[in-house]
Amino acid sequence: MTARLRVDWPSCRARGLCHxxxxxxxxxxxxxxxxxxxxxxxxxxxxxxxxxxxxxRLALRLVAARPV
Structure with missing residues (x-):
């Protein structure tokens, strides 16, 4: 599985834990x-x-990457 991370911008509060x-x-x-x-x-x-x-904030998710 090839995946990417996505950010739910309205939910994100810039705490930086993901970094x-x-x-x-x-x-x-x-x-x-x-x-x-x-x-x-x-x-x-x-x-x-x-x-x-x-x-x-549950603002980060893993999604399948689209093939190029």
Missing amino acids: ELLPELVDLDEWGYPVVGGEVTPDLLADARAAVRMCP
Whole structure:
């Protein structure tokens, strides 16, 4: 499965926990909101799932990537 992270912007409150848990894919913008870059690789899938579960606002989700 190829996956990507999606942010539910109305729910996100810029706490930055996703960046702490998955700095390989999540950066923070100047206001602290997540900037997700790239697909979730198989070696990062477990960490991505943990970030989704631990988001305090449930604003992060894992979705199947669209084929190019």
